[in-house]
Amino acid sequence: MFKVPDHQVAGHRASQGVLGPLIDDSGRFYKPLQSDERGSNEVVFYTQFSSNKEIPNHIRKFFSVYYDTQLIEASDGSGLLPHLVLEDITSTRTNPSIMDVKIGSRTWYPQASEDYITKCLMKDRQTTSLPLGFRISGLQIYGSEQSGYWKPDKKRVLGFTAEDVRVVLRKFVSSNSSDDFGTEPDCAFAAAVYGGSTGILAQLLKLKAWFEDQTIYHFYSCSVLMVYEKEPILNGKSPSAAVKLVDFAHVLDGQGVIDHNFLGGLCSLIKFISEILKDQPHDLTKDNSGSEIACANDCNKI
Known part of the structure; x- marks a missing residue:
């Protein structure tokens, strides 16, 4: 169900022993939550941003759609880990x-x-x-x-x-x-x-x-x-x-x-x-x- 993104250009690339993002075939991108405050900070941002009525609609399109968090098997083999579930912006593009x-x-x-x-x-x-x-x-x-x-x-x-x-x-x-x-x-x-x-x-x-x-x-x-x-x-x-x-x-x-x-x-x-x-x-x-x-x-x- 999950696989390593083909088009990742920055950050750590997922592999056995290395924690990194994953994607699925439904157009979703799974970003592992960092264990320190960085992970919780990003969840707080996406949660608040999604419901913030002060954000103009024409600005929201510059941010990936946020689908919540989900426990999935981590790419480094360490077991279940919470991931941010986001829009995979490359899923509709071939090259x-x-x-x-x-x-x-x-x-x-x-x-x-x-x-x-x-x-x-x-x-x-x-x-x-x-x-x-x-x-x-x-x-x-x-x-x-x-x-x-x-x-x-x-x-x-x-x-x-x-x-x-x-x-x-x-x-x-x-x-x-x-x-x-x-x-x-x-x-x-x-x-x-x-x-x-x-x-x-x-x-x-x-x-x-x-x-x-x-x-x-x-x-x-x-x-x-x-x-x-x-x-x-x-x-x-x-x-x-x-x-x-x-x-x-x-x-x-x-x-x-x-x-x-x-x-x-x-x-x-x-x-x-x-x-x-x-x-x-x-x-x-x-x-x-x-x-x-x-x-x-x-x-x-x-």
Whole structure:
């Protein structure tokens, strides 16, 4: 009934002796609850978020559907363990390209232990979190049936420089993305995936507008997941690009204060993507990419 996800790009991968998420054939994703406060914190967040009437409907779509918790056999062979039961956002996609982007220049949260803060601060400084306000945590880019996926390992991803991030965001929407860094990305799918009224940039801008006002939550060490498929584009259809927020073990009460840490990182990601679109030829009579880029430039005000 349960199996290891084929399209997991970050976190621990489930196996005998290693605890990790599982999926089933009904489109559900089973995330093991961590035994410390992180597990209970994430349950509390999903429970409260699901019933919070202050969350606009157009914002809820950025969060996976929560189906409660369930005791299932753990992937590490340790027996029954409570798991969060969530929507598997890749279940309807055959060959998804996926990128996990951890948002915020600061991934540690107030009241964390000194050891935890030291650990997080070191990683923030050694990656692009501090200079850029975000870092890529994992990715896979589908090339073709022949080439398969380009999926760099965790060590390679954490070693990305700011220039690497620029290149990878371009590779993510390119037709020649199956190799490492030897070829200049052609950005063949940039307009279809990043641009348009339903593209990734438009979705990120909707999130930005909410974060400019919302003071309910502060999201520490949370990721933006970007997903799409290339094959529909080649057939003249929508790539079904989606943006989701994931990982809520360190969400705190906003206490009436805007989450500037998350907002700043989100704006930085938006600027990187808008710069890619600026370099692409597009017909403004067919979409509103130009207005989206103009809106993205407002991030300079943050």
